[in-house]
Amino acid sequence: xxxxxxxxxxxxxxxxxxxxxxxxxxxxxxxxxxxxxxxxxxxxxxxxxxxxxxxxxxxxxxxxxxxxxxxxxxxxxxxxxxxxxxxxxxxxxxxxxxxxxxxxxxxxxxxxxxxxxxxxxxxxxxxxxxxxxxxxxxxxxxxxxxxxxxxxxxxxxxxxxxxxxxxxxxxxxxxxxxxxxxxxxxxxxxxxxxxxxxxxxxxxxxxxxxxxxxxxxxxxxxxxxxxxxxxxxxxxx
Amino acid sequence: xxxxxxxxxxxxxxxxxxxxxxxxxxxxxxxxxxxxxxxxxxxxxxxxxxxxxxxxxxxxxxxxxxxxxxxxxxxxxxxxxxxxxxxxxxxxxxxxxxxxxxxxxxxxxxxxxxxxxxxxxxxxxxxxxxxxxxxxxxxxxxxxxxxxxxxxxxxxxxxxxxxxxxxxxxxxxxxxxxxxxxxxxxxxxxxxxxxxxxxxxxxxxxx
Ligand SMILES: [Zn+2]
Numbered sequence: 001x002x003x004x005x006x007x008x009x010x011x012x013x014x015x016x017x018x019x020x021x022x023x024x025x026x027x028x029x030x031x032x033x034x035x036x037x038x039x040x041x042x043x044x045x046x047x048x049x050x051x052x053x054x055x056x057x058x059x060x061x062x063x064x065x066x067x068x069x070x071x072x073x074x075x076x077x078x079x080x081x082x083x084x085x086x087x088x089x090x091x092x093x094x095x096x097x098x099x100x101x102x103x104x105x106x107x108x109x110x111x112x113x114x115x116x117x118x119x120x121x122x123x124x125x126x127x128x129x130x131x132x133x134x135x136x137x138x139x140x141x142x143x144x145x146x147x148x149x150x151x152x153x154x155x156x157x158x159x160x161x162x163x164x165x166x167x168x169x170x171x172x173x174x175x176x177x178x179x180x181x182x183x184x185x186x187x188x189x190x191x192x193x194x195x196x197x198x199x200x201x202x203x204x205x206x207x208x209x210x211x212x213x214x215x216x217x218x219x220x221x222x223x224x225x226x227x228x229x230x231x232x233x234x235x236x237x
Numbered sequence: 238x239x240x241x242x243x244x245x246x247x248x249x250x251x252x253x254x255x256x257x258x259x260x261x262x263x264x265x266x267x268x269x270x271x272x273x274x275x276x277x278x279x280x281x282x283x284x285x286x287x288x289x290x291x292x293x294x295x296x297x298x299x300x301x302x303x304x305x306x307x308x309x310x311x312x313x314x315x316x317x318x319x320x321x322x323x324x325x326x327x328x329x330x331x332x333x334x335x336x337x338x339x340x341x342x343x344x345x346x347x348x349x350x351x352x353x354x355x356x357x358x359x360x361x362x363x364x365x366x367x368x369x370x371x372x373x374x375x376x377x378x379x380x381x382x383x384x385x386x387x388x389x390x391x392x393x394x395x396x397x398x399x400x401x402x403x404x405x406x407x408x409x410x411x412x413x414x415x416x417x418x419x420x421x422x423x424x425x426x427x428x429x430x431x432x433x434x435x436x437x438x439x440x441x442x443x444x
Contacts, residue, residue: 051309071389092300110359113299114389114436160421162433163364191364194432232308234368235361236433237375237418237441 051232052167057119058227063108063152064118064128070148071114078105078132079141086140089116106133109235118142120151155197158223163191163234164204166221171230173219177201183219191234192221200224202231239280242325243272246333248411250325260286260321262328267336275328278321283352285318285373288327288344294335298343298379298387302355310368313351317344320373323442326412327376330440333408340401343387345377345437361433365441374442376414381405391435392422399424402438409440416441 070076075090087102092112107130109117121139122129128149132140142149158164173183177198192204195218202223205216223231241261243251246269255261259279263272278286290297302316319327327344334340346366349355354367362368366375379387380394381401388396406417406428419428420435431439 053308068391106359109361111299111357111361160432162431191369233362234364234433236363236377236437237365237431237439 052165052171052230053232054228054230056227057154057224057229059121060119060154061122062120063154063157064120064130064142064149065152065157066114066116067148067150070116073148076116076146076148077143079127079143081139081141083127083141104133104136104138106135107131108134117157154229158202158231158233159194159197161194161233161235162237163193164202164221164223165192165232165234166230171222171225173204173221174201175219177203177220180220183217185217197223240321242322244275244325244329244332245269246329246337248329248408248413250322250329250412252322252325260324262325264328264332278324280321281318281350283313283318283350283372284320285348285350285352286321286324287315287350288317288319288324288347290317292331295331295342295344298345298389300357302346302349302357302360304349304351304353304356305358307356307358307362310353310356311351312353312356313349315350316346316348316355318348318350318352318373319376320442323374323376326414326442329412330405330409330414333411334405338385338401338404338408340381340385340404341387342381342405343379345379347376348373365439371441376440376442377437378405378440379437389436392420392424393435397424403428405438406440414440414442415444 075088078087080086091114107116107118118130120130126144127141129139132138175181175183192206195203195205200222201220203220205218238254239257239260240252241255243263246265259277261277262275264275265272280286304312304314334342346355348367352367352372354363365371381398382388382396383398403425418431418434418439419425421430422435423430
């Protein structure tokens with residue numbers, strides 16, 4: 001029965017995860033709700049649902065990201081709580097050299113191609129405290145006087161993104177950052193582009209049906225709710 | 238059915254059926270008085286071809302994406318897969334850049350082997366390149382410096398060449414890449430701007 005139950009569990013997991021891949025075609029799964037709107041009578045917008053994994057920002061005081069100088073330096077150094085050296089993350093050289101593998105190093109974003117973005121969660125006189133492993137929540141430290149890192153707000157990172165998606169069931173588009181009316185969409189747009197942020201609200205623009213010849217529309221969606229980031233980021237096109 | 242593609246340096250690509258298992262790419266020679274077999278590429282199950290990492294007139298940058306599950310999407314392996322006709326157009330772009338304009342271009346992400354957008358654990362997400370409806374159609378490139386080579390840096394780098402990068406977009410457009418973006422630093426004339434493109438340009442096939 002153990003085998004059967006594992007098969008059932010696997011089937012259930014696949015059903016729940018809902019990702020359907022066949023013949024190179026990927027369809028998006030139905031999304032689990034994050035955070036129900038307070039007014040259940042609100043009309044739902046017709047946006048195609050997207051899967052959003054909420055990202056916990058409750059302990060975050062911003063981001064720590066590598067500067068352009070980090071690529072030139074070729075590596076950045078990470079430290080332990082007592083200030084002793086932990087690990088050097090090396091950027092891939094054009095000769096194809098790979099960073100030394102470290103299964104414990106899994107920050108918010110990182111690539112040997114030249115960037116690291118940490119969730120910044122604390123600071124002391126000499127060090128920034130960052131989440132070094134998003135899976136385990138482990139934290140490590142970066143020297144404050146390093147020219148290879150700079151602080152950045154989450155808001156800036158979001159506005160620098162190419163596009164965003166959100167779960168329209170739990171997080172519908174509104175006409176204003178105070179809430180306002182729920183915005184109805186005549187057809188499912190393909191992409192929402194970030195415009196500005198006011199508190200927990202993000203102003204986005206889109207073209208109906210993704211058609212750039214159509215009028216550009218604007219609306220507001222929550223990027224943060226209950227201390228969680230509740231939009232999905234597409235940093236580039 | 239596989240095709241022969243005859244790639245003209247004026248920007249047209251002429252397909253014709255062949256009896257091979259592979260697509261044959263014939264590039265017009267520099268004197269434009271004949272063609273030579275550049276390469277043969279076999280379509281995979283997702284009907285994409287693997288664009289070569291490097292030939293003597295272009296190369297690639299960054300590590301090869303490993304794929305994996307992220308946000309409910311199974312990202313395939315690799316990052317250099319294109320529709321067969323888009324690969325033909327891209328060969329043409331790179332050849333004209335090299336032979337006519339002395340520009341050596343480095344390409345980055347295209348699509349993964351299953352048609353998804355390329356991804357590795359930790360990497361940023363693409364909105365195109367296989368996410369949504371655009372699969373095998375999008376190509377990133379590193380901006381060109383004053384010496385005519387792709388470089389690792391942003392549009393505000395002192396080595397960034399306005400002239401050479403405008404040539405890249407112009408040549409790409411003649412070959413059918415018309416959904417193109419530059420970064421919001423907007424150093425180039427006539428190219429739409431978009432977030433997330435300060436350190437690479439984006440060429441999207443189609444209008
Ligand atoms: Zn791109």
